[in-house]
Amino acid sequence: MSKAIFYFFAILLWVPLFGLLYLSAIHQWSFPKLWGHSLFTFQHWKHIFGSEHQILEALQVSLVLGFFQMSITNIAGFLTSKFIMFHSKASILLSFSYYPFLITPLIFSFLLLYFFMQFNIAGSLFGVALVQFLLFYPFSVLLHASFWSKELKQLLFQATTLGATSYQVLIRLLLPMARPQLILGALICFLLSWFEYAVVHTIGMAKINTLTINTMIYFKEANPHLGAISALFLLLPYLFIILYFPKKSFQ
Amino acid sequence: MTQRIIVAVFITMSLVPLLSGYTYALLYSFGLTGLLNSEFTLHYWKSLFLQHQLLKHLWFSIYTAAISMLFSLIVAFYFAYQLLHQPRIWIIKSLLLPVFFAPISAAFIFNYLLSSTGIISRICFALGWINSYNDFPIFTQDKLGVGIIIPHIFLLFPLFSLLFYNIAKKENLMALKDLSLNLGASSKKFVFKIFIPILLKKTEPIILLYFIFFIGAYEIPLYLGTQSPQMLTVWIADLYRKFDLNSMGTAYAIIVLYASFVLVLLSIYLLKRKNKLLF
Numbered sequence: 001m002s003k004a005i006f007y008f009f010a011i012l013l014w015v016p017l018f019g020l021l022y023l024s025a026i027h028q029w030s031f032p033k034l035w036g037h038s039l040f041t042f043q044h045w046k047h048i049f050g051s052e053h054q055i056l057e058a059l060q061v062s063l064v065l066g067f068f069q070m071s072i073t074n075i076a077g078f079l080t081s082k083f084i085m086f087h088s089k090a091s092i093l094l095s096f097s098y099y100p101f102l103i104t105p106l107i108f109s110f111l112l113l114y115f116f117m118q119f120n121i122a123g124s125l126f127g128v129a130l131v132q133f134l135l136f137y138p139f140s141v142l143l144h145a146s147f148w149s150k151e152l153k154q155l156l157f158q159a160t161t162l163g164a165t166s167y168q169v170l171i172r173l174l175l176p177m178a179r180p181q182l183i184l185g186a187l188i189c190f191l192l193s194w195f196e197y198a199v200v201h202t203i204g205m206a207k208i209n210t211l212t213i214n215t216m217i218y219f220k221e222a223n224p225h226l227g228a229i230s231a232l233f234l235l236l237p238y239l240f241i242i243l244y245f246p247k248k249s250f251q
Numbered sequence: 252m253t254q255r256i257i258v259a260v261f262i263t264m265s266l267v268p269l270l271s272g273y274t275y276a277l278l279y280s281f282g283l284t285g286l287l288n289s290e291f292t293l294h295y296w297k298s299l300f301l302q303h304q305l306l307k308h309l310w311f312s313i314y315t316a317a318i319s320m321l322f323s324l325i326v327a328f329y330f331a332y333q334l335l336h337q338p339r340i341w342i343i344k345s346l347l348l349p350v351f352f353a354p355i356s357a358a359f360i361f362n363y364l365l366s367s368t369g370i371i372s373r374i375c376f377a378l379g380w381i382n383s384y385n386d387f388p389i390f391t392q393d394k395l396g397v398g399i400i401i402p403h404i405f406l407l408f409p410l411f412s413l414l415f416y417n418i419a420k421k422e423n424l425m426a427l428k429d430l431s432l433n434l435g436a437s438s439k440k441f442v443f444k445i446f447i448p449i450l451l452k453k454t455e456p457i458i459l460l461y462f463i464f465f466i467g468a469y470e471i472p473l474y475l476g477t478q479s480p481q482m483l484t485v486w487i488a489d490l491y492r493k494f495d496l497n498s499m500g501t502a503y504a505i506i507v508l509y510a511s512f513v514l515v516l517l518s519i520y521l522l523k524r525k526n527k528l529l530f
Contacts, residue, residue: 002333003337006342009326010341010345013345013346013348013349015364016349016352016356016357016361016364019360019363020359020360022370023363023370031368031372031373031384032372032376034370034374080260080261083254083257083261084257084261086254087258093261095521096261096262096265096266098521099265099269099514099517100265100268102464103269103467103509103510104464104466104467104469104484105469107467107484107487107506107509110272110487110491110502111269111273111275111506112272115271115272134264134268138265141261191351195355197354197355197469212353212355212470215355215356219359219362219474227359228360231353231356231359231360234352234355235352235353235356238347238351238352241351
């Protein structure tokens with residue numbers, strides 16, 4: 001019995017996803033009808049892929065921003081975390097990195113909007129990428145800090161003592177060991193940027209159209225079908241994770 | 252040398268934008284900078300405290316964050332406990348789904364699920380349980396914030412379930428359960444005296460950080476919240492984006508208050524734990 005209840009709850013987790021799929025595949029959706037005169041239709045999907053639709057453009061912008069955070073912010077955070085964790089005042093330095101993110105992205109972007117307007121980068125893709133960098137870079141440092149454990153530090157010292165050059169330490173030791181950590185960091189930085197709404201909305205000044213902004217636009221237009229498709233595009237990373245990572249990594 | 256430069260860059264990147272923004276907001280709220288301001292004034296701060304809005308919105312924010320957190324934790328304990336007994340991959344994959352849900356997608360679909368003309372309401376109508384959409388209880392844009400709390404629970408509890416499950420596996424809590432059962436404790440006693448306290452102790456900083464982050468949640472309250480009481484962030488955004496430059500000063504005053512609130516809360520906590528929050 002308890003098993004059945006547990007499985008039931010687990011299945012409930014899929015309701016929002018099926019809700020989105022359902023909304024994207026119906027038409028003439030007026031209360032109290034659950035579907036229009038034909039059961040399901042792909043007309044909304046065809047409409048999007050048929051032309052240079054704004055959802056596809058938003059997808060591109062979101063991808064560009066995501067890949068920027070995934071590469072630049074992630075690697076910058078990783079390298080910085082090394083120098084911070086080898087510093088004698090590591091814990092104090094690290095505590096600075098909580099503030100930008102915890103002040104919440106919305107307030108953070110309000111604090112910075114004036115300066116971005118002064119420098120004339122508000123409303124540009126560069127401005128949005130920069131503000132996301134300022135927001136996620138400290139977080140990325142924090143994320144990678146746990147990698148530099150005592151054992152690893154000693155291992156690096158030992159390798160150097162045994163005569164490895166710093167290049168060899170990097171290529172032979174550090175990069176292979178850091179691979180899972182870097183992948184995890186890349187994924188988290190990508191998702192943070194991918195899900196971000198408040199900052200893009202404020203600093204982008206309605207000129208930068210990402211998927212999150214697009215979903216909001218359709219919501220305000222009360223267009224459940226295109227909104228659902230836009231929201232489904234936001235779920236693409238999940239599909240990627242399920243397909244890309246082997247079964248073992250979920251255990 | 253390289254270390255010094257990189258540490259300096261890190262401090263600049265993480266503190267300078269924040270502090271300069273904070274200073275600008277402070278100056279603006281006292282009328283010392285900005286378009287319409289010319290001299291020192293307490294006008295914005297007075298209007299903020301005379302409106303009696305601030306506390307109402309702050310309480311509503313804390314209330315929704317606390318309730319969402321509480322329920323998420325309860326469900327997460329249940330899931331982690333069940334997962335320990337039946338570690339199924341499909342359940343872990345299902346739990347990952349909400350982790351990959353953008354808050355804005357969650358807000359979008361929960362609005363269409365829960366609203367009085369939404370999907371659930373239509374299913375109830377088709378089954379003959381309600382006769383018109385007026386019979387369906389109001390879950391979105393309601394005074395109690397149910398519409399905000401439900402999506403928050405959906406987004407948060409899977410993350411905590413997976414976290415608890417991993418910690419419980421690492422701490423070998425199943426062996427501890429067998430031991431305590433052998434020594435005569437009931438499973439109920441195990442859950443309440445060992446399982447939950449250990450996990451809470453281990454994740455206390457993360458729970459607190461999430462709680463602070465949740466007070467500032469924005470997308471979901473924007474979609475699914477009422478006009479009054481609003482979440483603090485939605486209220487600030489409304490004041491900030493109004494075409495009235497007078498409300499801008501008030502908005503900056505609240506931003507200063509909110510930022511100070513978070514900075515002080517976090518600093519106290521960091522000092523108390525000697526800066527060792529997560530590692």
